[in-house]
Amino acid sequence: MVTPSTTLCPSARAEEGALLLGVVGPDQAVRMLSEPERLTPELTEAIAAVDEPEKHFRFANRCVKSGCNQWQGGRCGVIDRVMSVNQHLAASTSLPNCAIRLQCRWHQQSGPSACTVCPFIVTDATQTREERLAYIDSHVVQ
Numbered sequence: 001m002v003t004p005s006t007t008l009c010p011s012a013r014a015e016e017g018a019l020l021l022g023v024v025g026p027d028q029a030v031r032m033l034s035e036p037e038r039l040t041p042e043l044t045e046a047i048a049a050v051d052e053p054e055k056h057f058r059f060a061n062r063c064v065k066s067g068c069n070q071w072q073g074g075r076c077g078v079i080d081r082v083m084s085v086n087q088h089l090a091a092s093t094s095l096p097n098c099a100i101r102l103q104c105r106w107h108q109q110s111g112p113s114a115c116t117v118c119p120f121i122v123t124d125a126t127q128t129r130e131e132r133l134a135y136i137d138s139h140v141v142q
């Protein structure tokens, strides 16, 4: 259950109880909603009708730490990997509006720099861990 003090993964799967966090635009950048919307059974069903919803929306849900295969060394390996291939980026002075910043695992780990790359990250829940790491490695933000 997600409470106001729950640390959230900002790249979760589309499943009931998750929060709809943003929408992927035609330029593949994520537009954050001003207020995340919880996936009710009805909304979950509607989103499930979309082919590969994680490619069209971003969802947040409870960070399950070692219950996730991206968890490495007590940290989220996704944002660490993305940050390591985007070291040329300075943290933007104007961060994207984000309603979950105080609870976000990526922001807790990497601070405002995570928010600079975050809109360019599209979740692909179909990938294996190896495919996902290869995807991240090829995902350098210009």
Ligand code: SF4
Pocket: 010, 096, 097, 098, 099, 100, 101, 102, 104, 105, 106, 107, 114, 115, 116, 118, 119
């Ligand atoms: S990394 Fe920043 S912009 Fe992205 S979800 Fe976390 S707090 Fe929000």
